[in-house]
Amino acid sequence: GNSVTQMEGPVTLSEEAFLTINCTYTATGYPSLFWYVQYPGEGLQLLLKATKADDKGSNKGFEATYRKETTSFHLEKGSVQVSDSAVYFCALMDNFNKFYFGSGTKLNVKP
């Protein structure tokens, strides 16, 4: 079946550090891949997406590349800010419009 695995957190970084959050997936067919972010007390917000192999999604300095050969979609940012502190979810959408989410990775950025 379809599933998403992402690195456990929390991840604690200093401001301006480089961020990587790993995400790998298992899926049949040709899924689309997404990263969502959740701030305390709120619902999830779309951060970026990629719909086919080798696509790179990017938004607000975050980026992730759809790697079919390694079934991965790692999230990266070159210089994190305190305001990036949140929980990040990797997700895939299958060919039937069903979404599958990873367990989430909490990011803490310290000034």
Add this chain to the structure above:
Amino acid sequence: DAGITQSPRHKVTETGTPVTLRCHQTENHRYMYWYRQDPGHGLRLIHYSYGVKDTDKGEVSDGYSVSRSKTEDFLLTLESATSSQTSVYFCAISESGGRASTYNSPLHFGNGTRLTVT
């Protein structure tokens, strides 16, 4: 923000009582979903709907039922609440449908309902 309203935002209920959560959208999107969020489990799909009166089960559907009599409303019912159903419930919508421009449309989430079953 996508026009999604969940009600109530918070609810405390007793074991064995029925509970209905409501999701209302103003976007006229075809797909609607109910997820629950629990520590260590991320989001898990309960039920989803791909049109009026068209629904299907997700991975954790036991103990839950849904109804969609209008495009804009998707109701989640716990027939007899149990403590294991204490969770935060999120509704989500998606535009995905027959038009090519809507393929691979992302989910848009409401702000959640925190349900406590005592």
